[in-house]
Amino acid sequence: MPEPAIELRALERRYGERVALSGVTVSVPAGETLAVLGPNGAGKTTLLRILAALLRPHGGSARVLGNTLPGEAWRSRGRVGYLGHAPLLYRELSGRENLRYHARLHGVGADRVEEQLTAVGMQRRADSPVRELSRGMVQRLAAARATLHAPDLLLLDEPRAGLDPAAAELLEPLVGRQSGRTRVLVTHDVEGGLAEADVALGLKDGRQVFAAAGIDAEEARGLYG
Amino acid sequence: MIGTARAILRKDLAIEWRTKESVPAMALFVVVVYVLFHFGLNRDSLDGELASGVLWVTLLLAAIIGVTRLFAAEREQGGIDGLLLAPVDRTALFVAKATGMFLYLVALEVVAVPVFGVLLLGPALSGAFPELLPILLAADLGLAAVGALVSALASESNARELVVPLLLLPLLVPLLIAAASATEPLLRQTPVAEDLGRWLVFLAGYDLLFCLIALAVFDFLLDD
Numbered sequence: 363m364p365e366p367a368i369e370l371r372a373l374e375r376r377y378g379e380r381v382a383l384s385g386v387t388v389s390v391p392a393g394e395t396l397a398v399l400g401p402n403g404a405g406k407t408t409l410l411r412i413l414a415a416l417l418r419p420h421g422g423s424a425r426v427l428g429n430t431l432p433g434e435a436w437r438s439r440g441r442v443g444y445l446g447h448a449p450l451l452y453r454e455l456s457g458r459e460n461l462r463y464h465a466r467l468h469g470v471g472a473d474r475v476e477e478q479l480t481a482v483g484m485q486r487r488a489d490s491p492v493r494e495l496s497r498g499m500v501q502r503l504a505a506a507r508a509t510l511h512a513p514d515l516l517l518l519d520e521p522r523a524g525l526d527p528a529a530a531e532l533l534e535p536l537v538g539r540q541s542g543r544t545r546v547l548v549t550h551d552v553e554g555g556l557a558e559a560d561v562a563l564g565l566k567d568g569r570q571v572f573a574a575a576g577i578d579a580e581e582a583r584g585l586y587g
Numbered sequence: 588m589i590g591t592a593r594a595i596l597r598k599d600l601a602i603e604w605r606t607k608e609s610v611p612a613m614a615l616f617v618v619v620v621y622v623l624f625h626f627g628l629n630r631d632s633l634d635g636e637l638a639s640g641v642l643w644v645t646l647l648l649a650a651i652i653g654v655t656r657l658f659a660a661e662r663e664q665g666g667i668d669g670l671l672l673a674p675v676d677r678t679a680l681f682v683a684k685a686t687g688m689f690l691y692l693v694a695l696e697v698v699a700v701p702v703f704g705v706l707l708l709g710p711a712l713s714g715a716f717p718e719l720l721p722i723l724l725a726a727d728l729g730l731a732a733v734g735a736l737v738s739a740l741a742s743e744s745n746a747r748e749l750v751v752p753l754l755l756l757p758l759l760v761p762l763l764i765a766a767a768s769a770t771e772p773l774l775r776q777t778p779v780a781e782d783l784g785r786w787l788v789f790l791a792g793y794d795l796l797f798c799l800i801a802l803a804v805f806d807f808l809l810d811d
Contacts, residue, residue, distance in 0.1 A: 416668055418810075440674030448665040450672075452598065454605045459598075466594035467673035491605075507669075 365428050367392040367515060367544040368413065374421030375408050381568050382408045386422070388563050388573040392514075395545040397559030399552060401586050404565040406548040407446070410517045413546060414444045427514055440468055443513035445521050445537065449504035453493035457484055457503045460492060461510060468511035478506035483532050497524035502533065509536045516541065519548045552582045588676040595670075595683035600690070602660055609656045610694050613649040617699040620645045621706045632709030639771040642703050646696070647730070647759055653691045654734040655751045657684055658742035667742075667809060681735055681805040685798075688738075689731035696723055714778035719770065722783075725790035726766040732797040733758050739808045758797075765789045 366389045373386040383405040390396045398406045411417040413426055415435035424431040427438045444450075451460045461475040479488045482502040492500060501524045508516065521537045522530045534540050539558055549555040556562055556579055564571040564585050571585060603609055624633075624641055633641060661667045670680055700719070704712030733755065741750040769786035772779045 414668075414672060416671055436674070439672065442672065444668070444672050446665075446668075448668070450665040450669040452602060452660060452664050452666065454602045454660075455598065459601065463594060463598050464669060464673070467591060467670065467675055469674070 369425040372422035394560035397555035398548045400565035405568040441514045443508040443516045445508040446519045456489045458488040482506045516545045591675045591679035592682040599687045609653045614698045634709040638774040639767045643767045657738035685731045685735040692727040715773040718780045729794040736801040
């Protein structure tokens with residue numbers, strides 16, 4: 363049986379005295395999607411940042427792409443695409459310059475940058491400084507940045523935020539189910555998230571409420587009560 | 588590692604060229620301070636110890652501006668996360684930031700030293716050259732290494748404008764002593780290169796020590 367892409371056991375994370383995550387246990391097979399649901403402050407972004415090896419877990423265990431975090435995090439670096447709240451783009455640089463910079467960090471060729479600009483429909487505005495672009499355009503560039511190196515695992519925090527329906531459609535092959543990648547999708551769109559998910563993880567106040575397949579929308583909405 | 592450092596440096600220089608946030612601010616600061624000294628000391632010209640002290644203390648204070656801004660784009664625009672997600676040697680970030688700071692300091696001194704010569708220096712500035720050049724470069728190297736280290740350390744602090752000078756200035760005391768002592772004989776009415784070799788060796792040792800410390804600890808500074 364192949365090893366799951368993500369395997370979390372009793373995962374914990376604190377900020378000082380405050381418990382941000384506690385007892386999170388979930389397994390995600392390769393190529394499947396985990397939807398992470400929960401109200402603001404539930405620990406969704408913390409979970410995503412742990413999976414990206416940007417934060418260390420304080421308890422439990424986490425294996426991502428077959429590597430134990432944080433000790434073997436360096437092995438999965440470059441195989442993870444992270445699309446969080448911040449676009450990770452420099453405002454004074456153009457979209458093309460930003461993507462070229464990230465391409466150099468990931469050892470990806472310049473032709474891939476042009477492919478990505480085309481894929482997100484940003485060729486015409488590729489040389490405009492990011493600070494002059496609309497939120498939706500920045501989000502499209504951020505998606506291009508997160509998938510530039512063809513990662514095996516996508517960590518997505520509200521990936522469609524600020525996008526109009528046409529732009530959301532455009533990004534589907536990159537960050538949607540069509541991408542065929544293992545995905546962790548943080549969203550407040552309960553119905554949309556569950557429709558995309560193979561497994562759903564519900565968090566409230568840092569604690570796991572559910573982690574299973576086939577969660578119905580009514581149960582998931584209970585997280586927000 | 589060198590390729591990554593070059594990419595980061597190129598990005599930083601492009602941002603500085605467009606925003607003009609660091610070098611012009613540092614240059615303006617030194618010009619204003621030299622004008623203030625010119626009038627505040629109520630002397631037409633300085634030489635020797637006083638000239639050397641004024642030159643170096645002003646340069647070090649101006650450097651604080653650059654050091655404070657060195658990691659600003661990384662902190663405010665998620666650059667550190669972008670770097671941590673990539674399969675690169677994190678030391679490249681230190682190399683790029685220290686090189687960038689070194690270049691900012693050289694650019695600053697291209698403006699600051701002639702202005703100092705015109706506004707404050709009694710003896711002709713030409714008397715201090717070419718011996719002043721290796722002193723400036725050796726001091727810049729140490730300042731850039733310590734600056735990049737301190738800037739990374741302070742970058743996660745909300746009070747980095749306070750933290751940077753509090754950490755940086757004490758670490759720069761040996762550098763200031765060496766640079767000012769090496770420069771002092773060059774700014775006398777009759778310039779001489781006294782003990783220059785000894786002070787340059789001291790500065791080189793300081794540079795090497797802080798480069799090694801930075802290379803050893805920089806990876807941990809970026810960790811959660």
